[in-house]
Amino acid sequence: MQTAIQLILTSLxxxxxxxxxxxxxxxxxxxxxxxxxxxxxxxAVSALVVAYTVPWLADTGLPVLPAYLLAVIAxxxxxxxxxxxxxxxxxxxxxxxxxxxxxxxxGLVLLLDGILLKTFGGAVRPVPEILPxxxxxxxxxxxxxxxxxxxxxxxxxxxxYWALTRTKLGKALRAVSIxxxxxxxxxxxxxxxxxxxxxxxxxxxxxxxALIAPISIVSPVIGADYLIKGFIAVIIGGLGSVPxxxxxxxxxxAIETFGGFYLDPTSATIAxxxxxxxxxxxxxxxxxxxx
Amino acid sequence: xxxxxxxxxWAIGIGIALAATLIVKDPYISSVINLISIAxxxxxxxxxxxxxxxxxxxxxxxxxxxxxxAGVAVTILDWPFLVAxxxxxxxxxxxxxxxxxxxxxxxxxxxxxxxFAFTEAIRILYSKSMVLGGNSGMVxxxxxxxxxxxxxxxxxxxxxxLIFGLYVLERSDFGRILTAIxxxxxxxxxxxxxxxxxxxxxxxxxxxxxxxxxxxxxxxxNVISPGDFSFLLAAFALAYVKxxxxxxxxxxxxxxxxxxxxxxxxLGLGGQEHIFYGTAIVLAxxxxxxxxTGIARRGWALIARKEK
Amino acid sequence: MSIVKSMxxxxxxxxxxxxxxxxxxxxxxIIKLGxxxxxxxxxxxxxxxxxxxxxxxxxxxxxxxxxxVGDVTYNFECVGYDNKYNAAEGTxxxxxxxxxxxxKFIGGxxxxxxxxxxxxxxERQGVMIFTTAWGSSIKxxxxxxxxxxxxxxxxxxxxxIPYIHQAHPExxxxxxxxxxxxSGQETESVANGVWKKTGVEILSSDFYERGTTxxxxxxxxxxxxxxxxIDLGGMPPADAGAVLRELDSLGWxxxxxxxxxxxxxxxxxTGGDAVEGVYMGAGVTFDGPDVTDxxxxxxxxxxxxxxxxxxxxxxxxxxxxxxxxxxxxxAKSIDxxxxxxxxxxVTFKTFYGGEIGFYGMDSYGSRQxxxxxxxVTQIQDGKLVEMARVVPDGK
Numbered sequence: 001m002q003t004a005i006q007l008i009l010t011s012l013x014x015x016x017x018x019x020x021x022x023x024x025x026x027x028x029x030x031x032x033x034x035x036x037x038x039x040x041x042x043x044a045v046s047a048l049v050v051a052y053t054v055p056w057l058a059d060t061g062l063p064v065l066p067a068y069l070l071a072v073i074a075x076x077x078x079x080x081x082x083x084x085x086x087x088x089x090x091x092x093x094x095x096x097x098x099x100x101x102x103x104x105x106x107g108l109v110l111l112l113d114g115i116l117l118k119t120f121g122g123a124v125r126p127v128p129e130i131l132p133x134x135x136x137x138x139x140x141x142x143x144x145x146x147x148x149x150x151x152x153x154x155x156x157x158x159x160x161y162w163a164l165t166r167t168k169l170g171k172a173l174r175a176v177s178i179x180x181x182x183x184x185x186x187x188x189x190x191x192x193x194x195x196x197x198x199x200x201x202x203x204x205x206x207x208x209x210a211l212i213a214p215i216s217i218v219s220p221v222i223g224a225d226y227l228i229k230g231f232i233a234v235i236i237g238g239l240g241s242v243p244x245x246x247x248x249x250x251x252x253x254a255i256e257t258f259g260g261f262y263l264d265p266t267s268a269t270i271a272x273x274x275x276x277x278x279x280x281x282x283x284x285x286x287x288x289x290x291x
Numbered sequence: 292x293x294x295x296x297x298x299x300x301w302a303i304g305i306g307i308a309l310a311a312t313l314i315v316k317d318p319y320i321s322s323v324i325n326l327i328s329i330a331x332x333x334x335x336x337x338x339x340x341x342x343x344x345x346x347x348x349x350x351x352x353x354x355x356x357x358x359x360x361a362g363v364a365v366t367i368l369d370w371p372f373l374v375a376x377x378x379x380x381x382x383x384x385x386x387x388x389x390x391x392x393x394x395x396x397x398x399x400x401x402x403x404x405x406x407f408a409f410t411e412a413i414r415i416l417y418s419k420s421m422v423l424g425g426n427s428g429m430v431x432x433x434x435x436x437x438x439x440x441x442x443x444x445x446x447x448x449x450x451x452x453l454i455f456g457l458y459v460l461e462r463s464d465f466g467r468i469l470t471a472i473x474x475x476x477x478x479x480x481x482x483x484x485x486x487x488x489x490x491x492x493x494x495x496x497x498x499x500x501x502x503x504x505x506x507x508x509x510x511x512x513n514v515i516s517p518g519d520f521s522f523l524l525a526a527f528a529l530a531y532v533k534x535x536x537x538x539x540x541x542x543x544x545x546x547x548x549x550x551x552x553x554x555x556x557x558l559g560l561g562g563q564e565h566i567f568y569g570t571a572i573v574l575a576x577x578x579x580x581x582x583x584t585g586i587a588r589r590g591w592a593l594i595a596r597k598e599k
Numbered sequence: 600m601s602i603v604k605s606m607x608x609x610x611x612x613x614x615x616x617x618x619x620x621x622x623x624x625x626x627x628x629i630i631k632l633g634x635x636x637x638x639x640x641x642x643x644x645x646x647x648x649x650x651x652x653x654x655x656x657x658x659x660x661x662x663x664x665x666x667x668v669g670d671v672t673y674n675f676e677c678v679g680y681d682n683k684y685n686a687a688e689g690t691x692x693x694x695x696x697x698x699x700x701x702x703k704f705i706g707g708x709x710x711x712x713x714x715x716x717x718x719x720x721x722e723r724q725g726v727m728i729f730t731t732a733w734g735s736s737i738k739x740x741x742x743x744x745x746x747x748x749x750x751x752x753x754x755x756x757x758x759x760i761p762y763i764h765q766a767h768p769e770x771x772x773x774x775x776x777x778x779x780x781x782s783g784q785e786t787e788s789v790a791n792g793v794w795k796k797t798g799v800e801i802l803s804s805d806f807y808e809r810g811t812t813x814x815x816x817x818x819x820x821x822x823x824x825x826x827x828x829i830d831l832g833g834m835p836p837a838d839a840g841a842v843l844r845e846l847d848s849l850g851w852x853x854x855x856x857x858x859x860x861x862x863x864x865x866x867x868x869t870g871g872d873a874v875e876g877v878y879m880g881a882g883v884t885f886d887g888p889d890v891t892d893x894x895x896x897x898x899x900x901x902x903x904x905x906x907x908x909x910x911x912x913x914x915x916x917x918x919x920x921x922x923x924x925x926x927x928x929x930a931k932s933i934d935x936x937x938x939x940x941x942x943x944x945v946t947f948k949t950f951y952g953g954e955i956g957f958y959g960m961d962s963y964g965s966r967q968x969x970x971x972x973x974x975v976t977q978i979q980d981g982k983l984v985e986m987a988r989v990v991p992d993g994k
Contacts, residue, residue, distance in 0.1 A: 003823060006849075009813045035400055085395025093577065098400060099346055103533045103825030104576045106526045113639065118566070123906040124837035126868035134848050143848045216812050217837045217869050221641050225812045228411065235404045260816030261823070265807035266419060266779045268816070273412035277393065280405055284397040319698030326691070341769055399883025415808065418779055427711045427781035428686045428732065430719060508687070513719045558680055565639055576839035 006140035015253030016153035020208035021230035029175030030240035031197030034101035038108040040223025046075035046209030083202025112226035116220035140228035238289025334531035334543030344473030348406035355520030357505025383502025391494040417517040428516030536582025607796035632706030638681035651726035653677040656920035682713035689713025708914040727935035729919035737987030748915035759880035770827035779806035786833035818845030836865025847873035861910030882976035960994035
């Protein structure tokens with residue numbers, strides 16, 4: 001029983017990051033109909049900036065928690081600027097062009113890979129523990145940092161959900177993702193919506209990267225693992241669907257956790273890929289997909 | 292068949308290319324020519340599936356299947372070279388029929404991403420198989436001694452025949468059906484075509500070519516490892532198609548020649564290789580929406596108009 | 600003299616000056632040492648450090664008067680290419696090194712798959728090769744031109760594992776985890792045999808995919824078996840650190856081993872305090888009474904250049920250059936086949952201090968393995984401490 005609780009808690013923690021990541025992917029796809037493989041690099045940039053600034057700020061005598069919060073702001077800001085550049089000089093010209101945008105994103109992946117390696121070096125960056133200690137939940141032990149990460153992810157996801165369903169911008173974004181031509185006829189400015197969707201997605205990736213930095217292995221290649229899992233989560237859930245991304249993220253995390261525990265990690269990875277194929281067999285547009 | 296095939300152009304083009312490989316004696320240039328031939332074949336395979344409007348990332352997996360089939364046939368089963376070569380294509384095509392039957396019901400981004408997942412899953416499977424050498428890969432996949440000196444000519448000839456074969460298919464009625472599927476699947480269905488069957492046929496033909504590209508890859512490199520067949524392989528094939536221009540069959544060839552040559556140069560840049568290659572792709576898609584052949588064609592049209 | 604005219608003189612002078620210096624450089628012959636190493640992706644740091652060490656040794660030798668064969672003096676030059684850890688790129692690198700650069704000596708190569716690709720070309724074209732790649736399939740009488748430049752599990756584990764067993768006789772059970780790649784698979788098979796001989800019970804042996812960033816599930820699996828020892832075999836330091844941290848938060852306490860672990864920095868970067876007490880078999884210490892000024896200085900330079908302390912892999916690229924110098928001078932020839940013939944009998948100056956030669960008759964059937972010391976280290980109070988140093992005997 002304790003094992004089961006431990007594993008469920010682990011799934012939820014891992015799932016929290018996958019959700020943030022796949023929400024961005026699904027949002028971009030919904031609004032712009034593009035597949036962005038460079039999304040993982042926004043995540044990596046943010047994590048790297050955090051990993052560099054926290055020790056630097058801590059050296060100036062700042063306590064570690066405020067140092068981390070400042071670093072998060074810096075990381076998100078840098079990643080957003082990068083996202084903005086990607087959009088203005090690239091993806092803007094490839095809206096609703098899946099093949100074109102995809103190859104552009106592959107080019108960006110290679111380019112950013114090289115630049116990140118050159119700027120930050122390949123070595124893994126240590127990030128000091130922000131919130132030390134562990135807590136016991138229902139007999140399973142979890143570090144405080146993980147709990148904080150989970151809480152942050154839930155808050156961010158809830159805020160996004162609220163914004164998409166309640167605010168004018170959110171409604172316009174959803175309208176565009178369901179039928180962009182009809183939305184434009186209704187007076188929704190498509191180009192501004194595309195930019196807004198892209199920037200929100202960039203912010204989500206950046207936040208996820210900043211949150212994961214203290215508990216993960218921060219190096220320029222950190223984004224690749226999350227990118228693959230994130231894409232699988234959105235295919236399972238259905239591209240363009242926000243609840244689908246949440247469901248898919250949890251699904252992938254659960255398979256990874258339970259598969260990794262009862263089989264071995266490599267088999268779990270294969271199981272995830274097999275699962276995608278099975279889901280698409282039954283539902284060619286994902287569990288909650290439309291359009 | 293109609294006279295639209297431009298047979299004389301093909302004959303001259305292939306003839307010149309093959310003659311060129313006969314002159315080259317430098318082993319390094321020979322190795323680059325081999326890479327170009329294989330890259331062009333992969334790109335042509337990828338483009339063939341694009342005719343029906345799908346982006347086939349499983350290309351990388353089928354190249355890998357071809358390579359591993361050839362490797363097993365030669366090193367474990369001791370089968371003759373030509374049998375191994377062709378078997379690579381056949382096994383890839385057979386697996387693609389099963390895979391296509393399951394996945395070609397999906398479209399667009401789903402098909403793209405499922406191919407991506409398939410590629411990664413197959414790659415991990417190789418690494419778990421001790422018979423296939425695990426992650427260290429398979430060694431000693433040599434072509435017959437007698438062929439050693441003629442390898443670039445042989446590889447290019449095989450690639451040229453297959454690319455020409457795909458071109459003939461494209462120009463046939465079958466090719467028109469594929470274009471019809473891309474333009475509007477539902478309309479194609481209403482005239483009584485079995486869409487799934489046509490899609491699978493297209494997919495299998497392309498995968499046969501990809502499988503042969505894999506066999507050639509194995510025989511040229513003599514060593515294969517799971518890491519060779521990651522999704523990046525398909526990404527590069529797509530780059531060849533896009534940079535060269537996807538509108539006609541020459542585009543992927545031009546793209547393969549350009550990017551492989553640039554890539555061989557970029558290898559000397561060490562860690563900067565990615566920056567160089569990435570920049571080349573980004574600039575090409577931003578500045579040349581119809582690829583290099585698109586620019587060439589526009590330039591040609593301009594000159595032709597002036598002369599009139 | 601008008602400004603234009605004086606400019607002309609300056610330009611002319613510069614041209615002659617450059618031409619003169621080029622001619623001067625040509626008077627000294629160059630021997631290119633090819634390197635096939637990862638310079639991108641997760642292995643980039645190892646590759647960059649390896650290139651750094653090759654250049655370090657080459658410039659030391661060149662400044663000390665180069666390599667002398669008869670009347671001719673040769674200088675070493677290191678040429679590194681990115682093999683991206685796979686066979687296809689390894690082949691491209693091999694073609695480029697051998698057939699474009701005209702390299703006759705491979706100063707070092709990293710990664711089993713690309714090294715096998717390289718080797719299939721070098722042995723045919725008569726090029727001599729040094730490698731860090733593990734595995735008995737890479738050495739032996741069938742590969743007379745191949746030499747190993749670092750300790751492999753075959754050398755390390757028979758020293759390391761009995762040491763740990765003696766230090767912790769109460770530990771009876773073991774769980775292993777390795778990356779699902781060539782080095783991980785090979786480390787696992789050697790470790791499995793050596794642990795069995797000590798009588799420790801192996802509860803499980805798992806593999807994970809390289810590039811994984813989330814280690815909670817596997818840590819939960821390892822901890823649930825309650826082993827006395829957890830052996831993270833051939834895991835890269837950052838991954839091993841992450842596993843140890845998760846194990847720590849799950850409350851597991853026991854003997855921690857990273858068999859081919861190379862340094863404390865990478866482990867601490869992700870593992871924090873949880874890496875306390877880890878035993879390693881390929882670690883190199885750079886503080887302590889026995890460390891020479893030369894070792895300290897090179898390590899400081901390397902830290903500045905690559906951001907990490909040097910490890911045994913990178914040091915192998917230094918030793919191979921000195922071995923090549925000794926081999927070329929002993930053979931009185933720059934023909935790789937002649938050099939390879941005398942190589943098993945030469946001794947050379949190693950970075951670890953002292954003169955060493957080659958051995959390996961017992962494990963491989965030929966002498967192609969540098970007789971490097973096996974150093975057992977442990978992390979104590981956050982620092983790497985040398986526990987034992989064994990110079991292996993055997994033929």
